[in-house]
Amino acid sequence: MTVVGLDVGGTKIVGARFGPEGPVGRIEVPTPCADGRRDPGSAAARGLLQRLVGEATDGVPAVGIAICEYVRDGTVTSREVIDWEGQPRDWLSGSHPAVRVWVESDVRCGAITEIARGTLRDKGVGYYVSWGTGLSGCLAVGGAPVAGRRGRAIALGELPAPEGPTLESYASGAGLARRYAARSGRPVREAREVLAAASSGDPVATEVATSAGRALAEALRWVVRLLDPDVVVLGGGLGTSDHPAAAALREAWADAPEQPPLLTASSGPDASLVGAAIHAGWRPS
Known part of the structure; x- marks a missing residue:
C-alpha cells in the first residue's frame, strides 16, 4: 500500500x-x-x-x-x-x-517514528523533543505517544524561560532569530543565520545560542524529575544538527548527575x- x-x-x-x-x-x-x-x-x-x-x-x-x-x-x-x-x-x-x-x-508523529524504528523502540518510558522553528515535547509510554485529555500534552515550549514569556519564545528557532535581532539591531529571518554567526565568533549570537541551549537543558531536567524517562530524544531541525546551541545543551546535560541518555532522533529532521x-x-x- x-x-x-x-x-x-x-x-x-x-x-x-x-x-x-x-x-x-x-x-x-x-x-x-x-x-x-x-x-x-x-x-x-x-x-x-x-x-x-x-x-x-x-x-x-x-x-x-x-x-x-x-x-x-x-x-x-x-x-x-x-x-x-x-x-x-x-x-x-x-x-x-x-x-x-x-x-x-x-511532535507526536516524530515520537511515533522513533517508537517504530528508532531511539524509543523497546523503551518503557521516553521523552521526545521537537526542537525547530517551534519547541514541543511528547511523552511515550509502552510504545505509544501520550496525547493527554485535550491533545495538549506537548507544551514543553510553554514552560517559563529566563527572559520572555515562554521557553519557546526564548530557545526555539523563531525565538533565537527574534532575540538576536533585538540585541544586535540586525534583522534575521531564521535561526540558522544566528547559529552561523555564533559559529563565526559573533559574541551576541554566541550568547543568544548558548543561553538557549542551557535554558532548554534546564527545562528538560525538570521533565526528567517529573516523568523519570528511560531516555530523552532530540528531534527537529535544531535537535538533529550540530551548532552552538546544541553544544551548550549537551554540555549542560553532561554536567548534571544521574540524567538519562540524551540521544538524537535516528530518523533525523x-x-x-x-x-x-x-x-x-x-x-x-
Missing part, C-alpha cells in the same frame, strides 16, 4: 509517497510567510498534498498529515504557527473524497514526516 505523508512546519513543508521501498518523490518547499502569517489559507500545504496524491500512479488510499499545532482526535485546535484554513482532514474532500486523511501533531506516513498505515520494513 502506498500512502502520502505531509509535514507542515513553520519553516518548511515536506511531503513524500511511502510504499514498500520506503519514501519516494520527496518534495520540500519553504513555508510562505506574509505579514507574520505562515502559509495563509494553507495554500502551500494544500497544493503540495494535491500534487503528491495526484502524481501517484497506483492510487493513494490514505494520507497522514503532521502539523505544528495542537491536535485532538484528528482535529486541529490551535492556530499558533500555521494560518490554516479548513481542517486539514478536509483538504482532499473535494478532489479525492475516497482518500482517508489522518492528522496528528508533528524527517521524523515527523515518516511518523505521519506510519499514522496513515504505512509500515516500515
Whole structure:
C-alpha cells in the first residue's frame, strides 16, 4: 500500500509517497510567510498534498498529515504557527473524497517514528523533543505517544524561560532569530543565520545560542524529575544538527548527575514526516 505523508512546519513543508521501498518523490518547499502569517489559507500545504496524491500512479488510499499545532482526535485546535484554513482532514474532500486523511501533531508523529524504528523502540518510558522553528515535547509510554485529555500534552515550549514569556519564545528557532535581532539591531529571518554567526565568533549570537541551549537543558531536567524517562530524544531541525546551541545543551546535560541518555532522533529532521506516513498505515520494513 502506498500512502502520502505531509509535514507542515513553520519553516518548511515536506511531503513524500511511502510504499514498500520506503519514501519516494520527496518534495520540500519553504513555508510562505506574509505579514507574520505562515502559509495563509494553507495554500502551500494544500497544493503540495494535491500534487503528491495526484502524481501517484497506483492510487493513494490514505494520507497522514503532521502539523505544528495542537491536535485532538484528528482535529486541529490551535492556530499558533500555521494560518490554516479548513481542517486539514478536509483538504482532499473535494478532489479525492475516497482518500482517508489522518492528522496528528508533528511532535507526536516524530515520537511515533522513533517508537517504530528508532531511539524509543523497546523503551518503557521516553521523552521526545521537537526542537525547530517551534519547541514541543511528547511523552511515550509502552510504545505509544501520550496525547493527554485535550491533545495538549506537548507544551514543553510553554514552560517559563529566563527572559520572555515562554521557553519557546526564548530557545526555539523563531525565538533565537527574534532575540538576536533585538540585541544586535540586525534583522534575521531564521535561526540558522544566528547559529552561523555564533559559529563565526559573533559574541551576541554566541550568547543568544548558548543561553538557549542551557535554558532548554534546564527545562528538560525538570521533565526528567517529573516523568523519570528511560531516555530523552532530540528531534527537529535544531535537535538533529550540530551548532552552538546544541553544544551548550549537551554540555549542560553532561554536567548534571544521574540524567538519562540524551540521544538524537535516528530518523533525523524527517521524523515527523515518516511518523505521519506510519499514522496513515504505512509500515516500515
